[in-house]
Amino acid sequence: MRRTRADVERYISAVQSASPSQKAKPVKGFLFAKLYFEAKEYELAKRHVSEYLTVQQKDPKAHKFLGQLFERDGETDKAVGCYKRSVDLNPAQHDLVLKVAELLCSKPEHDSRAEFWVEKAARLLPGHPGVFSLREKLLSAQSGSNQLYELLQAELKLRPADTYINQKLVQLYSAEGRLQDAVKHCLAVERAGVLRHCLQWYQLLVSTLQEYICQPSVSSNEQASRKFQKELLLARCSCVRLTLTLKDCEESTAALWSFDCAMQALKNTATNMADELAEVFSEMRANLYLYSGTLLLKRAQDRAQQWRAVLDLAALCYLVSYQAPRPKARSFKSEQASHEPLELLACDRQSQAGHCSS
Numbered sequence: 001m002r003r004t005r006a007d008v009e010r011y012i013s014a015v016q017s018a019s020p021s022q023k024a025k026p027v028k029g030f031l032f033a034k035l036y037f038e039a040k041e042y043e044l045a046k047r048h049v050s051e052y053l054t055v056q057q058k059d060p061k062a063h064k065f066l067g068q069l070f071e072r073d074g075e076t077d078k079a080v081g082c083y084k085r086s087v088d089l090n091p092a093q094h095d096l097v098l099k100v101a102e103l104l105c106s107k108p109e110h111d112s113r114a115e116f117w118v119e120k121a122a123r124l125l126p127g128h129p130g131v132f133s134l135r136e137k138l139l140s141a142q143s144g145s146n147q148l149y150e151l152l153q154a155e156l157k158l159r160p161a162d163t164y165i166n167q168k169l170v171q172l173y174s175a176e177g178r179l180q181d182a183v184k185h186c187l188a189v190e191r192a193g194v195l196r197h198c199l200q201w202y203q204l205l206v207s208t209l210q211e212y213i214c215q216p217s218v219s220s221n222e223q224a225s226r227k228f229q230k231e232l233l234l235a236r237c238s239c240v241r242l243t244l245t246l247k248d249c250e251e252s253t254a255a256l257w258s259f260d261c262a263m264q265a266l267k268n269t270a271t272n273m274a275d276e277l278a279e280v281f282s283e284m285r286a287n288l289y290l291y292s293g294t295l296l297l298k299r300a301q302d303r304a305q306q307w308r309a310v311l312d313l314a315a316l317c318y319l320v321s322y323q324a325p326r327p328k329a330r331s332f333k334s335e336q337a338s339h340e341p342l343e344l345l346a347c348d349r350q351s352q353a354g355h356c357s358s
Contacts, residue, residue: 127158286324293317318357
């Protein structure tokens with residue numbers, strides 16, 4: 001039950017009556033301040049904790065509490081001063097160092113103290129997402145792209161599976177016309193397999209590869225074009241897989257339709273020679289049937305009356321997918337590493353299709 005101002009004042013009156021000494025009254029001020037805070041009487045809370053600090057100047061908790069009251073009222077500089085005093089008295093408050101950095105960076109005008117506190121937070125909290133966001137904000141305001149690259153690379157060493165940092169690096173490369181570097185980073189992340197469950201990552205990967213393939217240096221080079229078309233198909237496949245898992249029927253239908261259109265557009269090109277693109281295209285066709293069956297069942301779940309009508313069609317899709325052969329095993333060691341993910345994809349596809357069609 002929340003206390004009211006009247007409740008707090010009755011309690012304070014009783015405490016002060018029991019301790020008539022004037023010198024003893026401010027010592028209770030921190031307790032009174034907390035009670036007034038609970039009663040949402042913030043000015044009274046501020047007054048009492050301030051009185052308490054006149055006799056207990058080295059209490060870090062009280063300085064922090066007063067800082068919270070100032071922060072609540074939008075008095076940033078006063079809040080920062082209180083937090084700084086609290087940290088001086090108790091340096092182990094790493095979260096409070098980050099709070100000071102956040103407040104200084106949030107000011108509309110640049111505060112010269114911000115860099116110091118952000119770097120101090122970075123030393124105390126290495127790899128903390130909040131610290132990275134502040135450092136990124138400072139560098140972006142300074143238009144220092146080289147330093148921003150260095151920051152992103154350093155953060156990736158600490159958090160290689162962080163979606164935002166990987167996306168930010170790819171977007172930065174693309175914005176500066178360094179599409180080759182963007183694609184190189186994308187494919188390195190794919191080889192590491194750290195973002196295979198992130199739909200946002202695959203959506204970015206698809207758009208980046210599409211833009212790169214349209215570059216004259218790639219589109220005029222058949223070997224390079226086929227290599228990146230293969231990567232684009234794999235990325236599109238992952239988009240469909242994750243959309244079916246994470247999104248509703250409407251978005252899943254759109255994703256599958258887009259995948260089907262891409263397959264149709266690439267059909268003649270992909271099958272005109274026997275190489276990795278041809279094998280990936282064949283595997284994607286099998287996955288297209290797998291995802292079609294899954295979408296049918298997903299739509300039937302939304303419309304219970306259509307369940308029987310789609311069951312046979314879904315089973316047929318799964319059967320076709322299951323019967324599609326796996327990619328042929330490679331005999332050359334140099335190709336083994338690049339071929340392994342396709343074999344794993346095929347095994348997973350046959351496992352799912354076989355289970356669902358039985």
